[in-house]
Amino acid sequence: MEDVVVIGAGVVGTAAAFNLAKSGFRTTLIDSSPPGMGCSFGNAGLIAVDHVAPLASPDTLSGIPRMLLRPDSPLRLHPCSAPRMTPWMVEFLRQSRQHNFERNTVALASLITRAAGAWRRLLDQHIVRDLFRDIGSLYVFEKPVARKTEHRTLSLLDHYGVPYRNLSAQEVRREFLPALTPHISHARYFPGMASVTHPQKVVQGFFDAAMKAGARFKLACVDGIKPSFDGKVELTINGERTLADKVLIAAGARSRPLMQALGSNVPLTQERGYHVQLSQPTTDLLKVPVSFMERGFTCNPMADGIRLAGTVELGAGSEPDWQRADILATHFRELFPEGALPEIASRWHGDRPTLPDYLPMIGELPHAQNVFVATGHQHLGFTLGPLTGELVARLMARHRHAAAPDIDLHPFRVDRFSRDKHRPHRRIQ
The missing domain is CATH 3.30.9.10 (D-Amino Acid Oxidase, subunit A, domain 2)
Incomplete structure (x- = not known):
């Protein structure tokens, strides 16, 4: 079993923690606030398909x-x-511009048209059905x-x-x-x-499902993050250093400084x-x-x-x-x-x-092995949270365990705003 840390207990982070724990990872969810108290608390509560x-x-x-x-x-x-x-x-x-808009529409629609299915899979497991x-x-x-x-x-x-x-x-x-x-x-x-009738309680429901699947929660601040030996990732949490096999940054707008510390300067x-x-x-x-x-x-x-x-x-x-x-x-x-x-x-x-293209960012950081990111969902975090949780869990499992739809993640890669022509192509299939 691998030790995985998920930074951010919003709708994306809790959904990802649930899928990771269910897939057999030793999962620790970390946030400086209780689950669902960021944008997940204040959104309109629509699943905007x-x-x-x-x-x-x-x-x-x-x-x-x-x-x-x-x-x-x-x-x-x-x-x-x-x-x-x-x-x-x-x-x-x-x-x-028209040609970029058309390309980005194809990418966003590939997620939006599958969002309801991801919600249905949670409801079928009796998660937040009453909300x-x-x-x-x-x-x-x-x-x-x-x-x-x-x-x-x-x-x-x-x-x-x-x-x-x-x-x-x-x-x-x-x-x-x-x-x-x-x-x-x-x-x-x-x-x-x-x-939904109460967005914060929905996130709490995802959180409870993750804890039931074996995840644990730390109410703490991540002060630092950097690569360590053998592909591991070193985290400084409330001043104490710890190692993880893999890390997911799903901290919403607070994701940018963590990504910058690892060499990815994105326009978030x-x-x-x-x-x-x-x-x-x-x-x-x-x-x-x-x-x-x-x-x-x-x-x-x-x-x-x-x-x-x-x-x-x-x-x-x-x-x-x-x-x-x-x-x-x-x-x-x-x-x-x-x-x-x-x-x-x-x-x-x-x-x-x-992000400027109004697409989320889902992928592995190009300059930090085993550090993944799921952020930039703008107005659609609540809509896409369950689906993103499935996709990023399967990505982190290197496609071996977690179930997820067949979606091309290349348009959502971390380095898409750079001018590097040699970009990795990553498809969930």
């Missing part, structure tokens, strides 16, 4: 100037951060969408077999959202988009998002989760109230801008004017790990 195309796209690029001029925009770029964000933004522009809902989700548009843009979107959904149903404003109010303002254009219902940025938790409404405001496309946020009825989640804040400082969270509550009040707004129970902010 429609997100086959990355956000780095020509359509996103064309809409950025307009969004930056709006005070309530779902996108904000801090002016003071422009110098340090410039390399990331330049690469984002490059990845948004899972297969009730679909709505996308609401307040204005008509340009015909060419709509055609491109629907063509992608059709190509990858994503089921949907277009609804008029009247149908939306009659079937799903009776209290919604009548001043909307149309909506799209996705019957295959599942959701912290993309800040916010949520507002409303208390349980006295009326049935929401029957399904709903996303308002122009405003860039999602409303999800959860076990402890309605969660409003969204916004993209690039180059944010250490202190949160709670006005960004308050915008979400203002949007909700405008969209549901009938009746009193439920009270704000809590607010949250967190930093998504995001």
Whole structure:
């Protein structure tokens, strides 16, 4: 048996720890916080099987100037951060070109179209089944969408077999959202988009399954990491040195300094998002989760109230801008004017790990044998967590033990942003 350390107890790390422990590795999961208290705690709770195309796209690029001029925009770029964000933004522009977007769509879709299957495999093992809902989700548009843009979107959904149903404003109010303002254009219902009632408890469920499979947990900080003798990896944990046969870095936005210490300088940025938790409404405001496309946020009825989640804040400082969270509550009040707004129970902010091509990073570090990484899932960490856990476990097992779908991991390699033409090709099969 090999000793494996997984750094990061979010949705990706706990799913990976479960698969590694189940495959026979002596698995230690390490985090400085309890399981699921990072971005896994604050996400919208959607399993977004429609997100086959990355956000780095020509359509996103064309809409950025307009969004930056709006005070309530779902996108904000801090002016003071422009110098340090410039390399990331330049690469984002490059990845948004049509030919790169098309290539990246094929890669992302190879994961997204298999995400539901990975969730189903966990549910079949009676893991987090009581928190899972297969009730679909709505996308609401307040204005008509340009015909060419709509055609491109629907063509992608059709190509990858994503089921949907277009609804008029009247149908939306009659079937799903009776209290919604009548001043909307149309909506799209996705019957295959599942959701959960409590994201943090879902991660706790993955964690409990990993512990039951034989993993153990350390509430600690990883202060250092470096290669050691015979292919082993030396870790400094709370000031104490230890050796591992293999290490997985799945620490979200905190993965970058660990990777830098091992010679991999990747353009992983912290993309800040916010949520507002409303208390349980006295009326049935929401029957399904709903996303308002122009405003860039999602409303999800959860076990402890309605969660409003969204916004993209690039180059944010250490202190949160709670006005960004308050915008979400203002949007909700405008969209549901009938009746009193439920009270704000809590607010949250967190930093998504995001790469310029909006693809995750799954693979072995090129300059550090037996160190693997699974990060950069941006808005899709919750959707792709179970699948990534399967893929990286099989990769670390050198394809011998853990089950995983046949997916080409070459587009998600660690060194894909370098100019090295001699890149390794790694396929899970």
